[in-house]
Amino acid sequence: xxxxxxxxxxVENLVKRFRDLTAVDGxxxxxxxxxxxxxxxxxxxxxxxxxxxxxxxxxxxxxxxxVFGMDIRTxxxxxKARIGVCHQENTLDPDLSVxxxxxxxxxxxxxxxxxxxxxxxxxxxxxxxxxxxxxxxADLSGGMARRLILARALINRPELLILDEPTTGLDPQSRHLxxxxxxxxxxxxxxxxxxxxxxEEAARLCDRLVIIDHGxxxxxxxxxxxxxxxxxxEVLEVGGPDAALRRYVTENRLEYDDLGDRLILYVxxxxxxxxxxxxxxxxxxxxxxxxxxxxxxxxxxxxxxxx
Amino acid sequence: MDLGAVSWRFVKVWRRNxxxxxxxxxxxxxxxxxxxxxxVAAFGLGLSGFVGEIAYGGRxxxxxxxxxxxxxxxxxxxxxxxxxxxxxxxxxxYQKTFxxxxxxxxxxxxxxxxxxxxxASKSVVAAALMSAVLAVLGFxxxxxxxxxxxxxxxxxxxxxxxxxxxxxxxxxxxxxxLPVFLLITPMFLFSGTFFPVSSLPGWAAAxxxxxxxxxxxxxxxxxxxxAWESSTAGSGAYLGVFSAVFVVLAVGAMKRRLIR
Ligand SMILES: Nc1ncnc2c1ncn2[C@@H]1O[C@H](COP(=O)(O)OP(=O)(O)O)[C@@H](O)[C@H]1O
Ligand SMILES: [Mg+2]
Numbered sequence: 004x005x006x007x008x009x010x011x012x013x014v015e016n017l018v019k020r021f022r023d024l025t026a027v028d029g030x031x032x033x034x035x036x037x038x039x040x041x042x043x044x045x046x047x048x049x050x051x052x053x054x055x056x057x058x059x060x061x062x063x064x065x066x067x068x069x070v071f072g073m074d075i076r077t078x079x080x081x082x083k084a085r086i087g088v089c090h091q092e093n094t095l096d097p098d099l100s101v102x103x104x105x106x107x108x109x110x111x112x113x114x115x116x117x118x119x120x121x122x123x124x125x126x127x128x129x130x131x132x133x134x135x136x137x138x139x140x141a142d143l144s145g146g147m148a149r150r151l152i153l154a155r156a157l158i159n160r161p162e163l164l165i166l167d168e169p170t171t172g173l174d175p176q177s178r179h180l181x182x183x184x185x186x187x188x189x190x191x192x193x194x195x196x197x198x199x200x201x202x203e204e205a206a207r208l209c210d211r212l213v214i215i216d217h218g219x220x221x222x223x224x225x226x227x228x229x230x231x232x233x234x235x236x237e238v239l240e241v242g243g244p245d246a247a248l249r250r251y252v253t254e255n256r257l258e259y260d261d262l263g264d265r266l267i268l269y270v271x272x273x274x275x276x277x278x279x280x281x282x283x284x285x286x287x288x289x290x291x292x293x294x295x296x297x298x299x300x301x302x303x304x305x306x307x308x309x310x
Numbered sequence: 311m312d313l314g315a316v317s318w319r320f321v322k323v324w325r326r327n328x329x330x331x332x333x334x335x336x337x338x339x340x341x342x343x344x345x346x347x348x349x350v351a352a353f354g355l356g357l358s359g360f361v362g363e364i365a366y367g368g369r370x371x372x373x374x375x376x377x378x379x380x381x382x383x384x385x386x387x388x389x390x391x392x393x394x395x396x397x398x399x400x401x402x403x404y405q406k407t408f409x410x411x412x413x414x415x416x417x418x419x420x421x422x423x424x425x426x427x428x429x430a431s432k433s434v435v436a437a438a439l440m441s442a443v444l445a446v447l448g449f450x451x452x453x454x455x456x457x458x459x460x461x462x463x464x465x466x467x468x469x470x471x472x473x474x475x476x477x478x479x480x481x482x483x484x485x486x487x488l489p490v491f492l493l494i495t496p497m498f499l500f501s502g503t504f505f506p507v508s509s510l511p512g513w514a515a516a517x518x519x520x521x522x523x524x525x526x527x528x529x530x531x532x533x534x535x536x537a538w539e540s541s542t543a544g545s546g547a548y549l550g551v552f553s554a555v556f557v558v559l560a561v562g563a564m565k566r567r568l569i570r
Contacts, residue, residue, distance in 0.1 A: 112415060
């Protein structure tokens with residue numbers, strides 16, 4: 004746990020209502036310096052709304068938001084000077100070229116043009132965009148646009164980087180490149196707050212995360228701990244489970260999800276149950292694998308479709 | 311509107327617009343240079359034979375001379391109004407430019423003031439170019455190429471703020487047709503641009519004084535052909551108050567729209 008005083012981000016009892024819809028319903032969390040913190044949840048969970056409250060874009064209905072120990076409602080200008088934000092939507096300026104996007108954005112922070120040009124060329128180099136520096140934003144691929152948005156968010160050398168679904172819609176190559184860059188930024192000590200619904204991304208990048216749904220935090224912890232606690236060590240998916248298996252799992256009080264045509268068993272590390280079930284109940288199809296954060300996510304937020 | 315949120319930083323927003331404008335300035339300069347030629351040719355030369363001399367402010371003017379300051383005032387209105395309606399709407403709604411800016415130390419107030427001051431700057435450039443052409447043609451006082459600039463700036467603020475307020479409350483970009491048809495067109499026709507307001511029936515002449523364009527035309531005529539029918543201080547005060555009120559309204563409307 005991070006102390007409230009030293010926390011880079013401290014959100015307490017954040018509530019955000021849009022007319023009769025409560026998008027964020029009493030969320031509290033802290034992010035420590037140098038930490039990579041994830042905000043996970045299905046679509047409409049309230050991730051973006053929470054994040055928007057952090058930079059004053061969405062004033063809370065109640066609760067407090069402190070960044071660098073400062074209240075965002077009164078000290079918004081000082082806070083925003085020290086953070087970098089990647090919106091979920093593309094907010095690049097299509098009237099400007101790639102490098103002009105960085106120069107002009109730097110101006111909003113009061114960075115002089117000469118300094119902005121130095122930083123821009125460093126960032127374009129870092130994000131492998133140098134060959135596109137004079138291109139129009141509209142001509143960039145999805146992955147390049149995302150990298151440019153990230154480069155732009157770093158132009159003020161922020162102490163806290165806020166990323167709202169940075170890799171949604173990207174191809175695997177672009178996603179891995181972005182992850183590598185984020186990891187090297189983290190190694191330099193940058194504090195990062197990220198929302199995502201890619202569990203692989205969260206498991207790889209986050210030191211700590213919360214899973215939220217319907218505006219409420221369901222769990223908080225390190226990815227590995229959450230997996231161990233909610234999905235055991237291994238997962239056995241049994242196709243076409245019979246009554247005998249169902250009886251067996253309830254009698255032995257095993258952790259499982261019954262999907263009707265499939266039964267998903269969550270097995271702790273080193274348990275003998277795995278062998279027993281595999282030999283006795285795997286009539287039709289059986290798959291066995293390591294538990295992942297995705298199992299935790301689906302167990303906690305349910306399997307029904309959102310939106 | 312939060313006055314603590316207003317600082318010189320609005321210049322950064324203005325600078326962004328200037329930067330993108332540099333790409334298209336050659337095309338943008340063409341309109342104010344050619345428009346007065348077209349109007350003077352059509353209305354002045356074509357129509358003046360039927361119209362004869364116009365009595366205004368106790369003096370008589372030939373028709374092209376009378377309408378010349380009206381053309382400048384109309385260009386001031388159009389440059390600012392169309393910038394903060396269609397162009398600002400595109401930046402706000404389609405390009406999410408303001409969303410990006412709001413994640414920086416800029417305040418919403420500064421972004422909106424930057425947009426309005428930018429639109430007024432376009433008005434100033436248009437007024438300068440047009441007045442230069444009209445001065446060369448001998449229709450306006452050459453000194454007015456300079457003296458009309460502060461007037462164009464205040465007029466630009468008034469129409470820029472009005473436009474931005476409409477942008478803040480307009481759901482779809484197509485719906486700007488409505489204020490253009492109900493506001494801009496009548497203003498263009500009945501603000502003393504093409505004929506003296508005093509030739510209208512009393513009630514209509516009184517109603518025309520509510521139009522900011524009327525006061526802008528008055529001020530332009532005062533410096534460009536040295537004739538006027540209303541109090542110059544009154545017209546200046548009207549435009550100043552009108553601008554201030556609509557800057558506050560525009561910021562309020564944008565705040566409701568963008569900060570949720
Ligand atoms: N400006 C808004 N007005 C009304 N409802 C909103 C607004 N923004 C978000 N919502 C609603 O709040 C809920 C949470 O949205 P959001 O925070 O965007 O979710 P997420 O980012 O987790 O997908 C959704 O039901 C969404 O429709
Ligand atoms: Mg979202």
